[in-house]
Amino acid sequence: MNTTLNINRLGLLFQRFFIENKQAELTFWGISTVIFMVMRNVGSVEMFLYIAGFIFAARMFKVFNYTPGGMHYLLIPATHAEKLIVNIILSTIYYFIMIIITYIIGTIIGTFLGNIIFGWQNPINFQLFNDSISNSWNNQSYQHNGILEIFMTFALIQSIFMLGSIYFKGNAIGKTFLTFIALSLTLGLLEMILFRFTFGSFHLDGHSFNLNLRTSEDLFPGFEIVGTIIKYSLIPFFWLVSYFRLTEKQV
């Protein structure tokens, strides 16, 4: 038997999740479909995906909030890697796919019902899958994040909140948020200090010097690519930290 990864055990862990959470899952995806029937604006859909997503991710290891639950979970005969992989797949891939499915179903039903009830003749339009959105009231079109980029941002948020759910005991959402804010403030402060040392001022208002930067590429060629690489490599980084946290978890 493979000590690290066993397909049979992975299957059993998935089965465990769906049997234990059948009612909650059916209810949530039903509500999502109804929400997408009335809310089809790309920005709102994205916001719903991220917010509901991180709430879901922050509850992935909620069993540790209650000692007997944590004991029961840790004693399930499966490796830490298997338990983590199942939770990654559920909170990232499964959740994203289910959102897309409920979005498609909600959009179809919502458009169909709108056309019938209000006599509209709106075509079915999946705005989330279009890279360019035209705004009907000002006839302007703008670019929005492609589906792959939405997924990658979503995966990053999920990885952060899943780590939070295993790191903090109780109120993982709030504590992860606070930690995230504290980290952002620290990095912001660090950035200000670097500016102070580099340019002799905290401000880039042009009074003391003239900085004519159009894009970050002007400052450092390849900046965008490096930034994207760093951003996406944070996902496996947070997964790895979650893995180590799980292996050293005591109840």
Next chain:
Amino acid sequence: MVNVQNVTFSYTKKTELLSNLSIKLEAGRIHGLLGKNGEGKSTLLKLISGLDFPQVGSIETLGFNPVKRYPEMLQEIFFLPEELPQLTLSIENYEKVYAPFYPNFSTVQFNEYLKEFDIDNKKSMLNKLSNGQKKKVFVAFGLATNTKLLLMDEPTNGLDIPSKGQFRRMVASTIDDNRCLIISTHQVHDLDSLIDSIIVMEKHEIVFNQPIENITKKLLFRIADRNEKSDNVIYSEDTLRGLYQVSENKTGEESKLDIELLFNAILTEKNKIVKLF
């Protein structure tokens, strides 16, 4: 089967819960882990199963380091905690979800044990059952897993009087040469005629660890007349039925072990008793 060597453990830096503790437990026995509240009995069970990690020392459970929590080890361990998890599952679904993780699980046995505990409806939700009934389900499941190591923390808490008898019968029927049971309790009466090895913890240490046959060979348990005087008496308790005594067994006389009396004797006259073994 279980080898604990010089283990020290504490939840906080100030107080040590277990201090330089060592113990070896063999298969084919039901070990009774006795001690007052807060002596570290549950913690020892957690350390053996890998739920807590020792700060000093080493533990070997079924040939594995429990800290690693390998599935090969976990599928041969069933831990019945004092406080049970809150699961919104029916008994049927609990079996469906968790039984496949244990390769030697027997549905026939599980059904038999449930029947013996008068739990007929497997569609009952675990979260709707009383604590006692829920405990019965977990005891039945644990015994049906047929794991090599079965750890039970206060298993009789919450069980009614008839169920305690059923529990003893069931546990006694499942033990074989390959299986090791460790039952931790402070209700020593509940384990009467069940355990065949007694471990006593006091002040975060193991102060006594002997098989029953050794105990009855070295100690004599009897009810004596209040006026009777004997030099061999180590400990006595005056009750309505008479004077319960633990004395040194110099004649090789056979007597029935009174666990509660022995436990109290160890706590009161630890040095005198330990010296005999």
